[in-house]
Amino acid sequence: MRRSAVVQEIMKDYEKKRRMAQRRREEKVQAIYEMVPELEALESQMTRQGLAISRALLSDPQNQQRLIHQLEQEMNRLQERRSALMNSHHLTEADFQPHWSCAHCQDRGILKSGKHCSCFKQQLINQAYQMSNLAGILAKENFKTFRIDLFSEKEIPEEGLSPRDNMLQVLQECEGFVFNFDEPNEKNLLFYGPTGLGKTFMANCIAKALLDREKVVIYQTAIKLIHLLENHQFGREGTPQDSQVLTRLFDCDLLIIDDLGTELTNTFTNGQLFQIINTRHLEGKKTLISTNLPPGELMVRYDDRICSRLFAYYSFVKFFGKDIRWEGRGAV
Ligand SMILES: [Zn+2]
The missing domain is CATH 3.40.50.300 (P-loop containing nucleotide triphosphate hydrolases)
Known part of the structure; x- marks a missing residue:
């Protein structure tokens, strides 16, 4: 088996790992929302608020500042409420993130710089060991x-x-x-x-x-x-x-x-x-x-x-x- 074929197998494994981590994340978040429905409602409100702020940036310059200020204040209020809700349920931001096997490359095997992650080298060795x-x-x-x-x-x-x-x-x-x-x-x-x-x-x-x-x-x-x-x-x-x-x-x-x-x-x-x-x-x-x-x-x-x-x-x-x-x- 040529190295390129080995690399291909490894990349497929990474893809599988990423999909798995994302699916687990969705399941986890879903379970949290079921436990704390207000959190889900707050989050969709925050998304809408975010969009409103983006739109406000395109609005009439005369009212723009006032409008943005108002929207931002509302956004802060939502964020505070969300933090309080999370604290009271002992939740942290990490609970909403996928759990990657490798935090450096988020199971991509490749870093943002384009270089291979150190976990990739280990994968290459593991794969060769197995074969x-x-x-x-x-x-x-x-x-x-x-x-x-x-x-x-x-x-x-x-x-x-x-x-x-x-x-x-x-x-x-x-x-x-x-x-x-x-x-x-x-x-x-x-x-x-x-x-x-x-x-x-x-x-x-x-x-x-x-x-x-x-x-x-x-x-x-x-x-x-x-x-x-x-x-x-x-x-x-x-x-x-x-x-x-x-x-x-x-x-x-x-x-x-x-x-x-x-x-x-x-x-x-x-x-x-x-x-x-x-x-x-x-x-x-x-x-x-x-x-x-x-x-x-x-x-x-x-x-x-x-x-x-x-x-x-x-x-x-x-x-x-x-x-x-x-x-x-x-x-x-
Ligand atoms: Zn890695």
């Missing part, structure tokens, strides 16, 4: 909650590195990826290694950091992704949201494909996967792939077109060590 499929998890899994101390300092001889030192490098690479996200030459990422070493956690860290920078991030498992593409290709009935989801796969700022290799692999899935990886690459959109398969197995599993793209345009990031059981240890 990412990650909204719930990101509060727990992000760079701030990452704990390097969970990784062993003991060197693994065949890697020549301890899991902790490796994770420090991974962390650096991921932070670099976020930092340089808008650089066209920055490579995509491919995380590989067995389950339980923090690949998904790291992907979530990146997702959150980018969402907070107003990027559109979509997370999808390979299985679900292929399922969506199959449904679309074979004209099967999907949910009404599916076509929107499909578009987002191609044009979100970052697509995270989790668990590549768990889906059924055949010519169809190879073709579809190639299309996504290649289209995104050609359009300069970043992709993050996470897989349990080591590079050698990827080459067996996927056709040359896919592998050549992966090896050329992805930075391979290896996760190794012992399963540190991310689940159930709280924030790691």
